[in-house]
Amino acid sequence: MSKEISSPYAQFRDFKALYVTDISSLSWCEQQFHYSLHAGGRTETTEMKAGSDIHLKLELEVHDLVKVSIETSEDLWGLKLFNLLFGLEALRTTGETRELPVFGFVSDIFVFGIIDQIKKFPNQGIRKNNDWEWRICDTKTRSKCFRPKKSTVPSSVKYQIMLYKKLFDNLVESSIEEERIFEVLDLDADKSFSKKFSKYIKIYFSNFKKLNTLRKLMAFIKNYFGFFWKSNNVLEVNYKYQGDGSDLGSLYFEYEEDMLDKHLKRSIIYWKGDREPEGVPIEEAWKCQICEYVENCEWRLKKVREIEQR
Numbered sequence: 001m002s003k004e005i006s007s008p009y010a011q012f013r014d015f016k017a018l019y020v021t022d023i024s025s026l027s028w029c030e031q032q033f034h035y036s037l038h039a040g041g042r043t044e045t046t047e048m049k050a051g052s053d054i055h056l057k058l059e060l061e062v063h064d065l066v067k068v069s070i071e072t073s074e075d076l077w078g079l080k081l082f083n084l085l086f087g088l089e090a091l092r093t094t095g096e097t098r099e100l101p102v103f104g105f106v107s108d109i110f111v112f113g114i115i116d117q118i119k120k121f122p123n124q125g126i127r128k129n130n131d132w133e134w135r136i137c138d139t140k141t142r143s144k145c146f147r148p149k150k151s152t153v154p155s156s157v158k159y160q161i162m163l164y165k166k167l168f169d170n171l172v173e174s175s176i177e178e179e180r181i182f183e184v185l186d187l188d189a190d191k192s193f194s195k196k197f198s199k200y201i202k203i204y205f206s207n208f209k210k211l212n213t214l215r216k217l218m219a220f221i222k223n224y225f226g227f228f229w230k231s232n233n234v235l236e237v238n239y240k241y242q243g244d245g246s247d248l249g250s251l252y253f254e255y256e257e258d259m260l261d262k263h264l265k266r267s268i269i270y271w272k273g274d275r276e277p278e279g280v281p282i283e284e285a286w287k288c289q290i291c292e293y294v295e296n297c298e299w300r301l302k303k304v305r306e307i308e309q310r
């Protein structure tokens, strides 16, 4: 099997899209991520379920959720784009949105993600033309009822939110490469959405009922981004207590483009199968104590052997 065909990208993502977390999670432990891919993903723990419930509750505070029927791949991506449009409209009119889809290319791979929250706040006098700044925020839930120290925000969380910002800012700058997207995702941009899906669009997106193909919808979204500008360089992690969903406060950190780009480069090389995954360095061996693969981890066994032979 050629390296390209056997790459994680081909094997587990079918040469289509990577999620933002497929890239950010690698910074915790690549070997662990690799094992979980082969195991079919992580099993949902009680903590993960509690986290999802809190995210859903927060989303319902800013908009309703409706079930929509889809029939084709074009419907599926149409729905994602309508969610984006709906979210942008909420952001423009109310100053806040949640679960906003974003996408773009990293190297030549299409990447898709959903931003937990974007909210506006008064600008600090840096911009002349806009009264507001956009802040990107991700919510994390904790089993402990206090906020962690700033130094303990994991790099995986930082990469996740920084990549959201990069994708959002690129969309704002009208750099949507729609033809490339349609090609990679194997979508017919001029095929009308199915009757079933169109029926929902007319009910829930009555303003947008003429947008009956991906090409028209994408062109409209490109224009709509003209109402926005790049997000603020300060990014936010907001913490909620898993016990009762109460707010534990936020931590803030600066966007670092160089740091993100280095991580993106390394991650894409892994996904394309051009290098093996790496486990944690010795200074981060504590991560192995809470890792489900610790018993049989080849990386760890190799490191233990190296230490014994010294």
Ligand code: SF4
Binding pocket: 029, 030, 031, 032, 033, 035, 279, 280, 287, 288, 291, 292, 293, 294, 297, 298, 299, 300
């Ligand atoms: Fe990574 Fe350690 Fe787990 Fe191995 S045991 S996958 S090195 S965290």
